[in-house]
Amino acid sequence: MAYRMQRLSLTPLFRGFMRFGVPALAALGVVGFLMNNAASREMITTQVNTLRKAFEERPEFMVKAMAIDGASEKVAADIRVILPIEFPLTSFDLDLEEMRRQIGELDPVATASLRVREGGILQIDVTERVPAVVWRGPEGVFLLDETGHRVRSLLARAERPDLPLITGAGAELAVEEARRLMAVAQPLENRLRGLVRVGSRRWDLVFDRNQRVMLPAEDPVSAMRRVLALNNAQDLMERDVTVIDMRLPGRPTLRLAQEASEGLQRIRALGNE
Template identity: 30%
Template structure:
């Protein structure tokens, strides 16, 4: 009690243990990292740095940033999720969904150069479904799919961000119609088939019939380039035994061409047509296979009339001889 009548309580604090100086702590860490001086195992230099860092972290010298735990957890979740998406094969769908949702969904396809190809066929070949992402669209794969369409010779595809695809198509050119059996197909100049013939839109094209007629069509048309007056009347070029051609004209006359020297045979035909209007006569066929002669086959009606005329003439000659 003090002089004022108050009680005074004196507390004596217990002397705390003194902490080791920093120099001693670093010395301890160095001894742990480097090993004892009596020849014990010594860690490599990189491992020593790691041990020093761990010791400093445990003793509180190194302070971790705030929210490091939350950030570490988020990074772990993202890493595990990303690994699952990639390893499970879901990355293409995931990236397409994300980029489409971000405003890169394809909603405009512009075509150029298409005449016989419909836009619907092109869109179906691209496989667009309204959610296709322009970012994840594989241009090479899209080009291959469009090029597989029957009429496409080549195609150029470009992306125009954020939502447009430009397609410039070069179509194959029809050269003629090839009949093989009962099937009719459109062919190119080199004989490649473009597509089956579905309508009469190409009825004005020349018709080639028979085996190998498709591959030989270009050569025979080159022969007829110098004889347009004959080519204009041909309705069908028929390949015979893969060696020569028969021509079926618009008036039903058949012209049999030789295996070789087709140009010379056509010259003779043009000369006979010019001088005697041979093809306007009542004939069924003209045989030009022999170079030194031309054989003409009459129609059945013309043959009957000719036989009747010959019989009447023979009868008249016999009567005349009898009277004399």
């Protein structure tokens, strides 16, 4: 038996088993014993949590403050409200992607990026939406950007007299087309009061002196250019005209003011006498 054991100990497989297998089996036995004991499991879990917490709370991983760049004072205040973070805390407790999603849900925010920069600062970079028009809708008055996305609400249209006004059913869904029309109507910009969306399909341009240009649903930009050409040739917008109907591109229709219409009727009556 001694001879056989001596010969067996010389084989590589047996020596490998004695060197690695026996310690591994012993370790598994100890782990199994400890895991079957509730007190031992609790002790191990506590020790692991303590080590993990000590690692996560190392100074290089701690966040001590928040910095917000690119946002107005009001938007920055809103961000601090929706992210009520109590500093200091470890960066492992920050879900940057979820925080970015929450900031992106604010109406004035176009894009937002978050990172933890050197010095333990939570850096938030914000790009705000740029107001393009004032929209008077069923829920109130709002600023919209060039895509029609809400920026913020207004107490009254007079808060932003520098921006054009749009209203009517579906106006907020056609901001891009409205902006093209306003660009074409730029020569009459000082007289333009706003754009009205009619039937969610076409635009009316409303000017001072109670004048209105009714545009077709198809290719309204070209129709508006024709109105400007008529105005340049015949001072159309300076005459006693209340409505310029361009819904039938081949047959523009004019509606005179009441006094002008009555005067025209009197002239016709005199001509028939």
